[in-house]
Amino acid sequence: MMRASIKPVLILLASIMMYPGFAHAFPDKPIHIIVPFAPGGVTDLVSRIVAQGMSDELSQDIIVENKPGASGSLGTNYVAKSKPDGHTLLMGNISTLAINAATFKNLGYDPKLSFSPVAMIAKQPLLIGIKKDLDINSVEALIELAKKDPGKLNYGAPGSSNQLATEAFSQATSIKMNHVPYGGSGPALIDLAAGHIDVMIETFSSIYPFVQQEKIKGLAVTSAERSNLAPHLPTLKELGFPDVEVTSWQGIVAPAGTPEDVIEKLNRAVIKSLSSQNIETQLTSKGLQPSPSSPEEFKHYIAEEEKRWVNLAQEIGLDPK
Incomplete structure (x- = not known):
């Protein structure tokens, strides 16, 4: 009798747990920020400075992982093909999200279509x-x-x-x-x-x-x-x-299709992180200017930068590899 009465309750609990509103809160595991360049460069430096602040805001570990190769295209492609759940991010820059489109025939990704922008991080x-x-x-x-x-x-x-x-x-x-x-x-x-x-x-x-x-x-x-x-x-x-006027820049993007609420949560973490006096000092001491943005603002910036550099490459007759 007891066993029969428990069974419907277990079924009810299981169905409730499957309801979207009861899904695990993001982030429910460590986040990986992929740096598509070797350790020691500017993009790597920016990633490691910002990762700590974001980790504190999200109460989750953030692992900075270097995947260099092909002028940044190797690591960028890796993120483009990753699961769009917000746990794999790219620290993109002027090369991977703009200029590579002008210098490579077959990138394997589209800077505008393969990613959901999160936020600009810094300029210099x-x-x-x-x-x-x-x-x-x-x-x-x-x-x-x-x-x-x-x-x-x-x-x-x-x-x-x-x-x-x-x-x-x-x-x-x-x-x-x-x-x-x-x-x-x-x-x-x-x-x-x-x-x-x-x-x-x-x-x-x-x-x-x-x-x-x-x-x-x-x-x-x-x-x-x-x-x-x-x-x-x-x-x-x-x-x-x-x-x-040329500015080098870094910013975080997620794979295309990442849920909007996840993007918004990541964006808030970036902005809060960059408002920290400690992080601002670390960046400015290297000549970098913290430049937080909304996802939409960063999306527009990427599109304008890609257009600019593709046009310049065509003007000077630079043939894509």
């Missing part, structure tokens, strides 16, 4: 650096030197974003420099410091330590405003080249 300028024994100290002098002997100066570019940024500068100033490809920023910066190449346009956080140590000369930054860490360096906009 690029810095124009030259080898220290070049007898010039300004952008104007660099342009004059390049025009005097077209194709003589060599510039190093460890990735498609650096190459396109340099080509945008060359196009705006009507100069021509030779591209020397590199597998990473580290080797290119070492060669610039050693005088093996002449010019490099690189993310501020990567190149500025070399400028501080006087191993490289810094000429200007590519952002709209001067950097608080290097207020003596002019912007290209001040020098009369507003079209070469």
